[in-house]
Amino acid sequence: MTAAVTLARKNKNVLLLEKRGVLGGLASGEEFYPGYRTTGVLHDTSGVRSAVIKTLKLENFGLKLGKSRPAISILSKDGKCLQLHGDVEMASNKIAKFSQKDALAYKEYRAFINKISGFINGLMNEIPPDMVNLGGRQLWELAKKGIALKRMGKATMMEFLKVAPMSVADFLNEKFEINFIKAGIAGPAIYGSYTGPWSSYTTLNLLLWECAANVCVQGGPQTLITTLQKAALDAGVVIKTDARVDKILLDELGCVSGVNLYNGEEFQAPIVASSITPRETFYELLKPNQINYTIEQGIKNFRSRGTTAKVNLAVNKEISLNGNNEVEFARTGNSFDDMERAFDHVKYRQFSAEPVLDIHIPTLNDKSLAPKGHNVVSILVHFAPHYFDEGWSDLTKDKLLNNVIHTLEQYSPGISSSIVGSEVLSPKDLEDKYNLTNGHIFHGEHAVDQLITRPIPSCARYSTPVNGLYLCGSGSHPGGGITCMPGYLGATMILK
């Protein structure tokens, strides 16, 4: 949708085709149980790029952007709760109640993030350097990035090069002493990925999240979708829902000439931009003889093992987590070993009895999402395998739900008796409902070799070897999560 708005603003004729009845994919909220709504499958909007919001003037269409990341409550199994505010001073003061040393360490940690974010955000918010045609101009682009790296200052640069390949457990163990705090901070390093806190390079994942987490969208992802829809219509984009694309059509020269839909309709266009997963784009929307061997192999090897399930709960009263009932966002984790054990299970195609929970209670912000006095709990569950030995069925999904509720009970005693309705989306369900390859919420793992040159070198700058076909979704730079960036950069490339 971001790509559509960007293009339409530059007077291009844009037709947006959405398979489902509503727009937004994983960012769309829905009524999961009669009378109870979510604001999105994903709930983290802290990575939305305010520069894009400003450029597209989305605030004129009703979007309200908070000035900092939202407070996140970090929970321990033994009843502790830490409110990690977006503001560093406030967060540090709260940490001081547990440890003076950690309070100071947190300030130093956020200061380090500040020092590297110029370089990181420059890298993540621009069209990636061209690694395929390494001619003079491209080497100069790379050299400029190298210079930006050096501009961080020698000490910061050396520290960054030292810590980026480390496991997030090693990295945070160096700085902090309180286990549940470390585990909570580490959350974004492993969400949606095929790694645990003891895996190498997870520090880089954490740093990327920290550098980008600067805002929040009031009303959650759904509000962003509603705003983009208004802006798109205003700019002249034609939007069709329930319009699933069957195939991208190529002319006799192999260039894009349009699309045809499942319902038989056909549209002609010289350019098609796809924001579905790379594998869906190349393997489903094109015929095998229309993609070259490099694309076929590269996309086959683009790892996207889904490890996240979604559980939505309809609860008939106020919710308190470790005694705190002002909690809109919360993370469990408790310790690195606990998180690592949860991850271990997916390697053997099972899910853990005690998963790591990424919790959002949107009703604290918007009471219209549930009946009066009731609440919605939106939970991203880590880790659950896409390919599951026993197979995903109602029976196994119930088991998953019970594990989640049982885990939640530790933080909110009695909650199980207040649950009036629920929805479980396994990675298989996510795949079926949203066309997500292997149910991967980010369209592909955020492993180091799958960032920057994402998804594969020949498609890393949004254009593809298929003339007229562009990629503009989470399977492109800078990756997944709700950021608006792949769409914006994809459109920028098309305009170029």
Added chain:
Amino acid sequence: MICAAYLAKAGRNVLVLEKRHVLGGAAVSEEMYPGYTFSVASYVVSLFRPHIIRELELAKHGYEVIPMDCSFLPLPNGDSLARWADPQRSRREIARFSKKDSEVYPEFGKVMTHMGKLAKAVIDHPAPDITSINPKELANLFRLGKVFKGLGADLLHLNTKLMTMSALDFLDQWFESETLKAPMAVSGIIGTFQGVRSPGTAYVLLHHYMGQLDGAFRSWGFSKGGTGGISMACARAAERYGAEIRTETPVQRVLIQDGKATGVVLENGDELKASVVISNLDPNRTYLKMIGEENLEDDILKEIRRFKMRGSSGKVNLALDRVPEFSCRPGDGDHIRGDIAIAPSIDYLEKAYDQAKYGEFSTRPYINAVIPTLTDPSLAPPGKHILSCFVQYAPYHIKEGAANWPQFREAFGDTVVDTMAEYIPGLKDMILYRQVLTPWDMEQKMGLTEGNIFHGELSLEQLLFQRPITGYSKYKTSIRKLWMCGSGTHPGGGIMGASGELCAKTMLTSRAI
């Protein structure tokens, strides 16, 4: 000793001080049982730099490595897979598990060899320092840049993948058969505290793959006389050039005056003066024991403390009454003259790692075993044999605390013998003598901090210009006139000789000595 040999060859006055009664550190042969010569720790060689063998004329001094022809994988269901130096034999064996894989296998070998050559460009020179703007450094970087550019975009991307992916993910992109992938993936975790699914292990796979013997890449071999044979050849070469070697002479610390090394103090109190001191100990021991915390600046101390050691392996050496035969492929044929892997599946390997993460040794361990006596009968009495087992995982940090390892030593040894006995009927009756080395033992006996066989984890943040610490990756330490020449420096561990050679050459070109 290689460093000593190069320096002595260049006419310098060199004295080598060895704590133990035998030379070689972890590359040592010892007669642990009458008539049986064990390669106590390190047991195979491949990465030894060929030009060092030439330049120090090591063959004249007894260096002889016999190539291993085979990698054998016995399976619990009675089947087995042997991979040979001869590509046709390998193809036939692999085809029984996957025809597609049997065709891809030689292609993979070619690509990895190509990448190995690239790696050679990195390991045979001091580490590039990307934080420097010194013209010589930039020239070095430019040279490397040209090598990388010459690869083309696809191989460049492949290089990124190799540096960051897990060994298994990397192999998944080439092969389908788990029977083939499991023994190949384990090269990615030898000596590391990682699993085959851990990001960053594909690099270690390359590190082990770039071995070179007589010009043939990826071949491994046995040193005649055990691994200590290599150390003794190096010692003789050093002595031939005029170096003096003293054993049973443990050094307590380095003598430091005004921030400068002036000699060493031995454990018996004697002081020996020297114009330059070179330590082969790992970074942890060199900085914290030899230099001492009181002589280190805070930032150096912090960096050394973060340098990860984390031993993860153990060794069990057995003296046997007769040839051990595998029930899945009986006989003492050439299939057991190479290395033998107990690695029946990926889940098996990963579970072994998972257990170690939480402070236990693997009750179902990965074992890499060799029967060196089949190739070098001089190691044991006629008709008798040695079974040498390298085992993972045996974490240094067991949950009871590392100092309690001795209590678990025998249980660990039993686990290994029991596992091997599943494949070798009657093994237990053949055992005349058993030596078990836990990471604790390796630390106590050989000075390997936390039993890490590479003097420090081979993870990206501890390699190249960051090995052992940024700013001191070219063999110097933070103390003037004190240098380092062991595996804790670039290019890392394994019996390569490269660290010793590059240290000596760096010292000579910079006229440090």
